[in-house]
Amino acid sequence: MGIRGRAVFASILIVLLVAGGTAVAVVTTVGTWVYSVARSQAQDQFTQEARRIQDAHFFSPRQIDASPDMTIVVDGRIVRLGTAKSSDLTADLTSTNHTDLQVQRRTKGPYRVLFGTQVTVQGPPGSGGLQVQLYSVRPLLGVHDKIVSIIKVVGICLGVGVLLGALVALWLSRYIVRPLRRIDRAAARASDGDITVRLGPQGAPELEQLVHSFNGLMDTHEHSLQQSRRFAADVSHELRTPLAALLPAGEVLQEESASMSPDAREAAGLLHAEIHNLARLVEDLIEISRHDSRQTSLSLDEVDLVGLTRQVLRHRGWSEVVSVRTAQPHVPVVVDRRRIELVLANLVSNAVQHGRPPVTVALGTEPGRTVLEVTNAGEPIPQQVQDRLFDRFYKGETARTRTQGSGLGLALTLENVRLHHGTISVHSDESATTFRVTLPNSAERQDN
Structure with a gap:
């Protein structure tokens, strides 16, 4: 109660x-x-x-x-x-x-x-x-x-008293509970990542200290988060300069590896792969920092999702291992083409690398929205892992402490889907693991 x-x-x-x-x-x-x-x-x-x-x-x-x-x-x-x-x-x-x-x-x-x-x-x-x-x-x-009349009158007065008491208690409790609910909603928004949320005066002097403490906590949290984001953005941009020199150097080493000794050839291949991994990590960090600083925007255009999916699979070399399933030859949707390409690429890459065939991409429509599902037949994902799949730098397998992935792919996927006012979810059981993305039929540009 x-x-x-x-x-x-x-x-x-x-x-x-x-x-x-x-x-x-x-x-x-x-x-x-x-x-x-x-x-x-x-x-x-x-x-x-x-x-x-x-x-x-x-x-x-x-x-x-x-x-x-x-x-x-x-x-x-x-x-x-x-x-x-x-x-x-x-x-x-x-x-x-x-x-x-x-x-x-x-x-x-x-x-x-x-x-x-x-x-x-x-x-x-x-x-x-x-x-x-x-x-x-x-x-x-x-x-x-x-005496019966007296009992009736007293009974009526007692009933009215109980009703008035209940109404007064309801009003008083509502007066007390309303600011608590506002605080609860603000705390929920803060836990969802809204660092701009603040509480105004609640009307009850007893709650002013709580409001002051909450706002102070959010100020401190926002300042720390902004400092961390600024640091990540600055580091990413600073890394771009040496990467610009390392990338062509790595390509040269890779081209000349045939004339090298076996040990040097292996070292050159490792260096080439790690340079590309670092470049991908830097680009992901820059992109995530843009989302954090709300500097991202949508360039909307009408796109055939079926054609876009086939194009992504073909360019990434997945056409032979990933099938497209759709009941419609064309699924038009108004989206930012580049960002939806990233969503498709990240989800399919995740299914190919960490799942088992068959891997399918299902496309279709529901009332008011377009649906995209990526399914693989890999091992089921534990619930505690599902709850953190879209966290930044989270890798579900403890053995994956060092892989090609940066741990930012699904986090960026979530941000790009949110930018389109869509939703993304995951369902995993013994039979299959499915990532489901829904996009509204008419997305609007989000001001950031």
């Missing part, structure tokens, strides 16, 4: 505990008060009736004028049965010669109360008075409805 979910859950829990406890206290207190008021009213009515009966004159118990709900008991005998039934008149209630009002709450059914008292009713002149016990079970009208 994230920060927002936890905040909302905690807010709802607090509201339920506080407001719920308050609601229970309110319902209990108000319910008791409503019950007490209703009972007092019923008790007053019963007391007034008992006094009226006590003040009247009757010649016999049957003449006692009382309301129909009044149960009258004389000398332990029920003279008239009202709402108080025989089962209500317990021995404890009727055995005591009580004159004080007796009150018992009935627990079954709606709110009801049993009232009981004993009065002396005056008989004929000269006769003694009658000791009469009066009982009545009377409902407390409206108590149930009022």
